[in-house]
Amino acid sequence: LAKTTQPISMDSYEGQEVNITCSHNNIATNDYITWYQQFPSQGPRFIIQGYKTKVTNEVASLFIPADRKSSTLSLPRVSLSDTAVYYCLVVGAAGNKLTFGGGTRVLVKP
Amino acid sequence: DADVTQTPRNRITKTGKRIMLECSQTKGHDRMYWYRQDPGLGLRLIYYSFDVKDINKGEISDGYSVSRQAQAKFSLSLESAIPNQTALYFCATGTGASDTQYFGPGTRLTVL
Numbered sequence: 001l002a003k004t005t006q007p008i009s010m011d012s013y014e015g016q017e018v019n020i021t022c023s024h025n026n027i028a029t030n031d032y033i034t035w036y037q038q039f040p041s042q043g044p045r046f047i048i049q050g051y052k053t054k055v056t057n058e059v060a061s062l063f064i065p066a067d068r069k070s071s072t073l074s075l076p077r078v079s080l081s082d083t084a085v086y087y088c089l090v091v092g093a094a095g096n097k098l099t100f101g102g103g104t105r106v107l108v109k110p
Numbered sequence: 111d112a113d114v115t116q117t118p119r120n121r122i123t124k125t126g127k128r129i130m131l132e133c134s135q136t137k138g139h140d141r142m143y144w145y146r147q148d149p150g151l152g153l154r155l156i157y158y159s160f161d162v163k164d165i166n167k168g169e170i171s172d173g174y175s176v177s178r179q180a181q182a183k184f185s186l187s188l189e190s191a192i193p194n195q196t197a198l199y200f201c202a203t204g205t206g207a208s209d210t211q212y213f214g215p216g217t218r219l220t221v222l
Binding site for chain 1: 114145151152153154198200202208209210211212213214215216218
């Protein structure tokens with residue numbers, strides 16, 4: 001199973017860009033990299049997913065280098081409402097490599 | 111997201127009681143999952159099902175059982191609840207080759 005490692009917490013300020021890097025050294029050829037956001041007492045919410053290079057949607061960007069051993073979630077111009085826990089997952093097509101680590105607690109300050 | 115619903119939302123029970131948590135989805139997804147989350151920790155997979163006839167254990171299945179009554183329904187049972195099963199329980203559905211998952215609102219279970 002591809003284990004992920006990400007920072008425990010990060011602080012930022014409103015309007016800044018937040019970058020969270022996740023390491024997944026044992027990622028397999030068919031694995032995807034997926035990020036979820038979770039607010040207290042709510043279920044995780046899908047943010048973005050990628051396989052290689054760069055993916056961008058209305059919420060975030062995901063940068064994946066060629067070796068795919070890490071990935072970086074980028075949240076542009078964060079607001080207070082972006083304060084949450086962000087989880088990096090490596091997911092295989094079989095769907096059974098679902099391991100949520102401790103995630104990264106992002107605190108956005110005024 | 112009302113596409114995945116869980117009942118009850120909160121439950122307090124006593125040690126030794128049998129408890130059933132229910133999950134329903136209107137997303138039409140074949141895959142369904144049960145997770146538990148303990149305070150300050152990430153989610154851990156209890157059971158998952160890829161279709162009605164397929165049930166698989168996750169990393170922490172001891173003390174739990176599941177039933178996939180239909181594509182849209184996946185229930186989790188605690189046959190004899192114990193205090194260390196006090197946690198927040200999430201149901202999720204999954205779809206696609208990369209298994210994007212959609213979570214329900216959670217059930218907060220307290221075992222006294």
